[in-house]
Amino acid sequence: MRQLESVTSEAFAPFGTVLEFPVKCREDFVIVDTEEKGGWRVAVFRYQNKEIRRIENHPFSKESFEPLEGITVLLVAGHDTPEEYRAFVLDKPICLKKGIWHQVLTLTPEASVKITENREVESVFYEYDTAKSVMI
Numbered sequence: 001m002r003q004l005e006s007v008t009s010e011a012f013a014p015f016g017t018v019l020e021f022p023v024k025c026r027e028d029f030v031i032v033d034t035e036e037k038g039g040w041r042v043a044v045f046r047y048q049n050k051e052i053r054r055i056e057n058h059p060f061s062k063e064s065f066e067p068l069e070g071i072t073v074l075l076v077a078g079h080d081t082p083e084e085y086r087a088f089v090l091d092k093p094i095c096l097k098k099g100i101w102h103q104v105l106t107l108t109p110e111a112s113v114k115i116t117e118n119r120e121v122e123s124v125f126y127e128y129d130t131a132k133s134v135m136i
């Protein structure tokens with residue numbers, strides 16, 4: 001079980017980018033993250049699970065998670081340390097780096113996110129010995 005953390009650009013930096021305007025930015029349009037090449041797709045994903053047993057990563061694709069409904073907790077871990085996961089309340093949109101372990105659970109009956117990722121996305125899975133949840 002892990003303590004919940006807030007999504008801030010500092011706390012989330014090892015795992016990816018917070019999709020927000022940079023501090024003191026006066027522009028109306030800012031590209032906050034991008035891919036060098038390749039097509040992408042947009043998906044919606046909904047879930048009811050309060051714990052997870054399996055975490056995944058996409059070695060060749062970044063992936064955005066943008067909260068739509070409910071309260072989502074995003075579990076993330078560095079590529080070489082899947083057991084050392086952290087748990088963020090997803091109250092703002094983020095974009096994961098390639099290869100970051102991740103999975104979602106919800107604190108509400110159901111939650112959903114918008115996902116953007118490469119059109120062709122490979123997934124790798126890691127099974128935990130015990131179910132993982134969060135302290136609130």
Ligand SMILES: NC(=O)N[C@@H](O)C(=O)O
Pocket residue numbers: 045056063102103104115117121
């Ligand atoms: N469950 C989950 O995080 N899925 C995503 O990574 C996805 O690619 O759909």
